[in-house]
Amino acid sequence: MSTNLAFDVPESAPRRALQIVALNGLFDEMDAEGVLRHAVSEVLREDVAIVSSFGADSAVLLHLVSLIDRRLPVYFLETGKHFPETLTYVETLTRHLGLANVRWLRPDPKDVTRFDPRGELWESDPDSCCHIRKTEPLDAEIANFGGWVTGRKRYQTAERGVLPHFELTSDDRIKVNPLAYFSDADVNAYKRAHGLPEHPLFAKGYRSIGCAPCTTVVAEGEDPRAGRWRGLNKKECGIHFDFNGAIAKPVAAVEKTLFKDGKFIADPFRAWAEGDDPAAVRYTHIPLEMFVANRAAVLGNPHPNGLLIRAGDAIEEVAADLGRFASVAVEFPKFSDGRGYTTARLASERYHYAGELRAVGDVLMDQITLMRRCGITAFVVVHPATRKALETGTLVTVNRYYQPIGSAEVPVGTRPFLRKAPETV
Numbered sequence: 002m003s004t005n006l007a008f009d010v011p012e013s014a015p016r017r018a019l020q021i022v023a024l025n026g027l028f029d030e031m032d033a034e035g036v037l038r039h040a041v042s043e044v045l046r047e048d049v050a051i052v053s054s055f056g057a058d059s060a061v062l063l064h065l066v067s068l069i070d071r072r073l074p075v076y077f078l079e080t081g082k083h084f085p086e087t088l089t090y091v092e093t094l095t096r097h098l099g100l101a102n103v104r105w106l107r108p109d110p111k112d113v114t115r116f117d118p119r120g121e122l123w124e125s126d127p128d129s130c131c132h133i134r135k136t137e138p139l140d141a142e143i144a145n146f147g148g149w150v151t152g153r154k155r156y157q158t159a160e161r162g163v164l165p166h167f168e169l170t171s172d173d174r175i176k177v178n179p180l181a182y183f184s185d186a187d188v189n190a191y192k193r194a195h196g197l198p199e200h201p202l203f204a205k206g207y208r209s210i211g212c213a214p215c216t217t218v219v220a221e222g223e224d225p226r227a228g229r230w231r232g233l234n235k236k237e238c239g240i241h242f243d244f245n246g247a248i249a250k251p252v253a254a255v256e257k258t259l260f261k262d263g264k265f266i267a268d269p270f271r272a273w274a275e276g277d278d279p280a281a282v283r284y285t286h287i288p289l290e291m292f293v294a295n296r297a298a299v300l301g302n303p304h305p306n307g308l309l310i311r312a313g314d315a316i317e318e319v320a321a322d323l324g325r326f327a328s329v330a331v332e333f334p335k336f337s338d339g340r341g342y343t344t345a346r347l348a349s350e351r352y353h354y355a356g357e358l359r360a361v362g363d364v365l366m367d368q369i370t371l372m373r374r375c376g377i378t379a380f381v382v383v384h385p386a387t388r389k390a391l392e393t394g395t396l397v398t399v400n401r402y403y404q405p406i407g408s409a410e411v412p413v414g415t416r417p418f419l420r421k422a423p424e425t426v
């Protein structure tokens with residue numbers, strides 16, 4: 002397609018902005034090939050780079066590139082944290098499509114040594130990890146081009162829901178999103194129609210594939226990108242924020258209050274809030290009375306959720322449905338209230354609940370051993386001394402019982418009412 006909207010350099014900023022608006026009116030929503038062809042030949046005149054994650058959907062954009070010009074530079078950010086399957090897929094797709102100019106970008110080894118010597122920065126500060134492993138290497142390269150092409154789509158997240166075909170960035174570059182209007186079904190149909198090889202992890206439930214530590218399987222009905230940085234207030238790696246000299250917006254610091262499997266981790270679940278929709282919430286502990294009142298809606302909700310059982314609740318009411326929940330939170334409202342222990346034992350021993358059984362509320366160090374004996378596997382802990390005891394492994398515990406639980410605990414000798422002194426482990 003030919004048009005007089007080609008960009009003559011230099012342009013005044015307002016004129017370029019107007020041209021972008023006009024460009025976005027030129028193409029049918031689904032004319033991805035038209036958008037890309039025009040961007041390469043008319044708008045940017047080959048002064049363009051393609052950026053691809055070689056993830057679950059990448060084959061579509063790269064196939065379009067192969068139809069237009071196999072020599073176009075395609076950048077893959079080799080962060081050093083990818084799944085081995087992704088690295089294999091880069092080779093597979095490159096060969097299959099005959100791409101002649103795939104360039105692997107790696108982080109500066111000096112940055113990695115300085116900021117992430119143990120390779121664990123993703124866990125404590127994912128923004129900085131993305132910054133040194135993705136944003137900086139890409140920024141340096143993209144500075145050599147008038148624009149770049151991405152595979153982003155509107156359906157992927159709410160934040161991407163207004164994505165146009167063409168964007169003008171504040172550093173006066175043009176970003177092209179040929180697949181902006183493609184749906185998940187369109188992407189899959191395109192892959193099938195053109196016989197494109199799938200990412201090896203796609204069949205295992207990965208719908209958006211980034212670095213291995215920050216990517217999880219996505220449940221049916223979730224946003225495709227819900228598996229990225231799960232549990233963190235982070236949706237993008239930073240390379241897609243506007244170029245304004247700033248790095249990615251910092252994620253809100255997430256306090257790690259959930260003690261599970263021997264360490265404190267960011268809690269993927271949140272508490273129920275007024276106005277929440279039982280049919281649509283995700284990773285939320287739904288109070289028992291709310292579940293009972295909206296049972297059909299909750300059971301029809303496709304997202305992972307939890308159940309909150311407060312001290313006065315009767316677990317018997319929901320026994321048959323416990324298996325629907327990925328997490329059951331048992332409330333311990335105060336130290337002297339023992340009803341949570343009974344609830345936990347019923348859940349684990351009578352109803353054989355096998356998911357995460359967590360203690361919430363007034364969780365203190367003296368209770369944790371008892372809670373574990375009752376089947377609790379995770380603890381939400383804010384009490385500083387208890388947190389310290391858990392972190393340092395100095396929890397006071399008891400291994401002699403006058404009220405044994407299950408068949409494994411045996412009363413001491415013939416006088417089970419005599420408790421031995423606590424032991425520190």
Ligand code: SF4
Binds near residue numbers: 122127130215
């Ligand atoms: S996605 Fe995760 S591992 Fe990859 S660069 Fe970002 S924080 Fe680091």
